[in-house]
Amino acid sequence: MPQLRKDPVTKRWVIIVHENIRGPGDFRMVPEIVKSGTCPFCPGNEALTPAEVMSYREPNTTPNQSGWRVRVVPNRYPALQIEGDLDRTGLGLYDMMNGIGAHEVIIETPDHEIIGEIYDRQQMLKIVNAYVDRYRDLKRDRRFRYILLFKNKGAAAGASLDHPHSQLIATPIIPKRVMEEVEGARQYYYYKERCVFCDIIRQELSSGTRIIHETEHFVAFAPFASRFPFETWIAPKDHKASFGDIEESEIEGLADTLRETLGRLIKTLNHPPFNYIIHTSPCDELCAEYYHWHIEIMPRLTKVAGFEWGSGFYVNPTPPEQAAAFLLKSNFL
Amino acid sequence: MPQLRKDPVTKRWVIIVHENIRGPGDFRMVPEIVKSGTCPFCPGNEALTPAEVMSYREPNTTPNQSGWRVRVVPNRYPALQIEGDLDRTGLGLYDMMNGIGAHEVIIETPDHEIIGEIYDRQQMLKIVNAYVDRYRDLKRDRRFRYILLFKNKGAAAGASLDHPHSQLIATPIIPKRVMEEVEGARQYYYYKERCVFCDIIRQELSSGTRIIHETEHFVAFAPFASRFPFETWIAPKDHKASFGDIEESEIEGLADTLRETLGRLIKTLNHPPFNYIIHTSPCDELCAEYYHWHIEIMPRLTKVAGFEWGSGFYVNPTPPEQAAAFLLKSNFL
Numbered sequence: 283m284p285q286l287r288k289d290p291v292t293k294r295w296v297i298i299v300h301e302n303i304r305g306p307g308d309f310r311m312v313p314e315i316v317k318s319g320t321c322p323f324c325p326g327n328e329a330l331t332p333a334e335v336m337s338y339r340e341p342n343t344t345p346n347q348s349g350w351r352v353r354v355v356p357n358r359y360p361a362l363q364i365e366g367d368l369d370r371t372g373l374g375l376y377d378m379m380n381g382i383g384a385h386e387v388i389i390e391t392p393d394h395e396i397i398g399e400i401y402d403r404q405q406m407l408k409i410v411n412a413y414v415d416r417y418r419d420l421k422r423d424r425r426f427r428y429i430l431l432f433k434n435k436g437a438a439a440g441a442s443l444d445h446p447h448s449q450l451i452a453t454p455i456i457p458k459r460v461m462e463e464v465e466g467a468r469q470y471y472y473y474k475e476r477c478v479f480c481d482i483i484r485q486e487l488s489s490g491t492r493i494i495h496e497t498e499h500f501v502a503f504a505p506f507a508s509r510f511p512f513e514t515w516i517a518p519k520d521h522k523a524s525f526g527d528i529e530e531s532e533i534e535g536l537a538d539t540l541r542e543t544l545g546r547l548i549k550t551l552n553h554p555p556f557n558y559i560i561h562t563s564p565c566d567e568l569c570a571e572y573y574h575w576h577i578e579i580m581p582r583l584t585k586v587a588g589f590e591w592g593s594g595f596y597v598n599p600t601p602p603e604q605a606a607a608f609l610l611k612s613n614f615l
Numbered sequence: 616m617p618q619l620r621k622d623p624v625t626k627r628w629v630i631i632v633h634e635n636i637r638g639p640g641d642f643r644m645v646p647e648i649v650k651s652g653t654c655p656f657c658p659g660n661e662a663l664t665p666a667e668v669m670s671y672r673e674p675n676t677t678p679n680q681s682g683w684r685v686r687v688v689p690n691r692y693p694a695l696q697i698e699g700d701l702d703r704t705g706l707g708l709y710d711m712m713n714g715i716g717a718h719e720v721i722i723e724t725p726d727h728e729i730i731g732e733i734y735d736r737q738q739m740l741k742i743v744n745a746y747v748d749r750y751r752d753l754k755r756d757r758r759f760r761y762i763l764l765f766k767n768k769g770a771a772a773g774a775s776l777d778h779p780h781s782q783l784i785a786t787p788i789i790p791k792r793v794m795e796e797v798e799g800a801r802q803y804y805y806y807k808e809r810c811v812f813c814d815i816i817r818q819e820l821s822s823g824t825r826i827i828h829e830t831e832h833f834v835a836f837a838p839f840a841s842r843f844p845f846e847t848w849i850a851p852k853d854h855k856a857s858f859g860d861i862e863e864s865e866i867e868g869l870a871d872t873l874r875e876t877l878g879r880l881i882k883t884l885n886h887p888p889f890n891y892i893i894h895t896s897p898c899d900e901l902c903a904e905y906y907h908w909h910i911e912i913m914p915r916l917t918k919v920a921g922f923e924w925g926s927g928f929y930v931n932p933t934p935p936e937q938a939a940a941f942l943l944k945s946n947f948l
Contacts, residue, residue, distance in 0.1 A: 287839055287840040288840055289838070289839070289840040290799075290803065290811055290814075290815065290839075290840075291796050291799040291800055291803075291811050291812070291815075292795050292796055292799050293799055294840070294842075294927055294928075294929075295840070295928055296840040296841065296842055296928070296929045296930075296931055297928060297929065297930045297931065298840075298841075298931050298934050298935075299930065299931065299932045299934075300934060302932070303932065303933060303934060303937055304844060304932040304933050305933070305937070305941060306845075306883045306884050306885070306941055309844065309884070309887070309916035309917070361922070361930045373839075374818045374822075375811075375814050375815065375818055376818075376839045376840075428926075430922060430925050430926055432920075432921030432922055432924075432925050433921060434920040434921045437918070438918070439918070439920060439921070440918040440919065440920020440921065440923075441920070449921070449922070451922055451926075453926070453928065457925070457926030457927050457928050458926070458927035458928070459924075459925065459926055459927035460925075460926065460927075462625050462927075463624050463625055466623075466624045466625050466626055467624055470623065470624070478623055478624055478708070479624070481623075481708050482623065482624075482708065485707045485708060485709075489707075505622070506620055506622070506623075506706075506709045507620040507621055507622040507623075507627070507628070507629040507631075507709075508629065508631075509627075509629055511637060511642065512639075550639045551639050551642070552639070554642070557920060557921035557924055557925075558921065559921050559924060559925035560925075561925065578925075580924065583642035584642070585770070585771070585772070585773040586773065586919065587765075587767040587772060587773020587774070587890060588765030588766060588767045588772070588773065588782070588890035588891065588892050589694070589763060589765055589773075589782070589784055590773075591765075591792075591890055591892060591911075591913065592763050592765050592790070592792065592793075592890075592892035592893075592894065592911070593761075593763055593784075593786070593790030593791070593792055593793065594627055594790050594791035594792035594793075594795075595627075595628055595629070595630060595786065595790050595791070596627075596629045596630065597629075597630045597632065597694045598629055598630065598631050598632065599632045599635070599636065599637040600636060600637050600638070601631050601632075601633060601636060602631075604636055604638070608638060608639055
């Protein structure tokens with residue numbers, strides 16, 4: 283059973299894995315995606331993953347066999363385990379609990395070789411629908427306080443398999459970074475009586491210098507204080523705290539905005555490694571008035587070094603205004 | 616002039632560089648240390664760096680010529696600039712100021728090829744003395760609120776030059792990560808009337824399961840909630856908030872502890888990339904009662920991926936008790 287341990291100074295939680303412990307010889311110095319062997323995410327290899335949680339399939343095909351378009355399975359090496367009790371306990375001044383949670387993989391396409399993961403509109407819509415479906419389903423489990431949807435693309439971004447996939451981790455505590463955002467948004471709201479994200483979106487749309495893409499319901503922009511070159515956020519224009527509350531009529535717009543934005547990043551930066559993360563409110567939604575869900579996309583072009591780790595300060599050699607200009611120029615599709 | 620910009624939600628600051636802007640083609644997908652050409656940190660090439668701030672030298676040698684043992688120079692590509700005013704300003708809801716600060720390089724040895732940066736005792740003592748001297752000198756500049764000393768070793772840890780060196784960045788604001796530690800320590804102190812670091816050290820020494828090295832004044836241990844495999848902290852046993860207040864009689868003990876700990880990590884992990892960072896109190900020292908300086912050493916063996924970025928949660932596949940056991944077994948020197 284993985285263990286959750288809390289740092290008593292900063293209150294950050296860490297998942298300590300107690301199975302398949304890695305010793306000094308088990309780390310590759312050069313990150314590499316395992317290419318050899320059989321891909322467990324390819325059609326025909328469904329038996330190599332745990333049984334699927336859900337899938338969107340061709341008519342008349344059977345679960346855990348080929349014929350799917352998007353397939354969601356439990357992670358074979360989960361960071362957190364779905365079965366069990368939290369069993370909160372202390373050890374002197376330290377706090378810990380069992381690593382209970384969900385860890386799922388969203389296999390985005392049957393096509394292992396899809397070029398640059400630039401999907402057609404229908405496929406991207408299926409992927410976003412899978413995010414929404416899994417989010418809403420897991421939110422019903424009262425043990426979970428937060429549901430994190432994210433994608434790692436490329437070895438430098440932490441991916442260990444090549445086949446296009448995203449992940450979902452549901453956690454029994456609200457992660458520290460989420461609490462920071464919620465608390466910052468709360469303070470702004472109590473001072474201004476306005477959502478800080480709504481204010482940001484309004485100012486970005488009005489200045490226009492960092493906008494990358496705009497649709498009826500969504501806007502993609504390079505944030506004013508971008509930590510990384512070509513960092514890009516996508517946010518709904520209307521105030522909404524929880525990703526799970528997206529309207530059916532907005533899902534297609536989100537899929538189009540995500541596809542357009544990722545397409546521009548992939549073209550402009552020549553298939554960079556990247557992460558994206560859906561930032562949404564904690565499951566309790568106590569922050570519904572002042573939190574505002576959004577997606578943060580981070581191309582992994584620079585290394586995070588000692589200065590960034592020690593300070594939380596980032597040095598960004600590409601001003602976001604320039605990044606937006608480069609992305610706007612890109613000849614997407 | 617670099618620009619400091621603040622994220623209005625999380626209040627993190629970012630340094631946006633406006634000179635030598637990097638565009639889409641300027642990022643290497645495979646990190647690499649530049650090996651070709653002349654090393655600006657090697658003896659004989661002193662003219663390739665800005666004029667030295669200080670050096671420890673052989674008798675009868677001249678500044679900015681060879682004969683030095685440790686040499687400190689301004690960074691040729693500083694993240695922050697030493698000359699100018701902060702010029703705080705707003706832009707709608709955004710806040711920013713000029714990027715004023717100091718950015719220095721501590722060249723640790725004249726020996727470009729030193730194996731694994733395992734120094735002899737005398738050289739390590741000189742390096743630690745240089746840290747102390749530069750820290751104390753820069754602390755006198757009232758524009759600086761924080762002084763961060765750190766080392767990046769290896770391309771995966773963010774180093775761009777091979778020649779062994781550390782860095783120092785003095786910032787006009789207190790970095791967010793520092794404030795988190797200070798605030799966490801403050802809350803603990805007001806609840807317990809004790810320093811949280813003193814309590815951690817006491818408990819670690821008493822349990823013994825995560826201790827890596829102990830001397831009269833210092834202890835090295837694997838923290839209970841280690842974020843990374845083989846993460847190691849070094850702390851003074853007696854309560855002291857500021858690194859600059861280290862006693863002359865303790866400096867040799869610190870050099871020995873750092874040398875022993877790095878030596879064990881380098882041997883056990885076969886010359887890993889790593890960062891270390893000296894965590895010290897902000898310059899104002901208002902937190903003298905409850906903050907406790909220490910060094911955090913982080914081997915860079917795993918990739919930080921979307922989950923960690925989005926949550927601040929870390930998944931660590933090597934329990935710190937096992938890491939300490941591996942390090943204790945290592946046959947250091």
